[in-house]
Amino acid sequence: MSSDTIEAAVDLVRGSDDVVGFTGAGASTESGIPDFRSPGGLWDRYDPSDFTIQALRRDPVAYWEKRLEMRENQEFDWNAVEPNPSHEALAALEAAGVLSTLITQNVDGLHQAAGSENVLELHGSRRAAKCLHCERRLPLETLDRKLTEEPLPPRCDDCDGLLKRATVSFGEALPRDVLMAAKRAATECDCFLTVGSSLTVEPAASMPRIASRNGASLVVVNLEPTGIDDRADVVIHAKAGETLSELADGVLG
Ligand SMILES: [Zn+2]
Incomplete structure (x- = not known):
């Protein structure tokens, strides 16, 4: 992981008025939650x-x-599942008034367990x-x-x-009010920070595109390349926990 990239992300977040976070399965991997769709899962x-x-x-x-x-x-x-440093960093950014909204594909409730309050759960909650x-x-x-x-x-x-x-079960529509609120947040923000999502399926894929179209900068933190790396301002291919901790320290420190 290049410190330049973390610094670039810190600068972007610090220079923004309204940061929206977006998380996928990769944000919860370090809490030990397996990918239930993987082979043998x-x-x-x-x-x-x-x-x-x-x-x-x-x-x-x-x-x-x-x-x-x-x-x-x-x-x-x-x-036995507990929040990890990525959940804690995002909660700290919200508590400091830096992050306005957190959109998540995860159903594990770990963002709320870490203290995040304005969480939009696209796939519901277990x-x-x-x-x-x-x-x-x-x-x-x-x-x-x-x-x-x-x-x-x-x-x-x-x-x-x-x-x-x-x-949200297989074959069930995403909750309409949550989806509308997420799209509104993506439209209005000036920095969109995605963490641990490959951004390949809808509606995840369209959220950063909506933000980008409306002038927001994009920061991508994901272990693997994502579908929007080519449009992002900062791309960090690394684990979520350590990266988000460094980002939050840099922004809040
Ligand atoms: Zn009833």
Whole structure:
């Protein structure tokens, strides 16, 4: 990692009035969260088509039986997961008034655990549940209690609608209000900082492009090359934690 590049990123962020952050899976890798889509990962052993929103609507009991079986066979302990230096650096930048909004593709809730407040979760959150009918959000504990104490499928106490985790499932549209807010933040910022995302899938790919089209500078931090490296002002191919710590130290120090 070249210190020139970190310094260039520090200068850009310091010279900006409204910095928006964007994070993908690479921001959580150092917290030990595996890439479930990698070979041998969870989605190699299960058929994603069994877990679509359509499968839940078609046969909710079968959906939940498979879901619970998958949970039992999952070695990964979500309760042991903690924020890493990249989450902490982004929270510190927000607390100092440098970062206005954090858009994330991650569903792990680690940004909020680190203290970030204005977080837009494009793919929802695994720390909450929701009703598919009245769209009410519930604590995850309520869903878990229903799964153990009540017959399948778990249903909403208010409207009897089907409950599910508040993550965006396969085949489910992204939450419209979150997506609109993210696009607005990308449009209005003057510096867009992306961390740990290859930026190859939508809507991730379009966010930095929207920012760039509207005059924002782009800073890319990712282990691998991304789809917007050629348009970025600063590109740092490195791990997120150390890079973000140095960036936050440089900006706030
Ligand atoms: Zn409901």
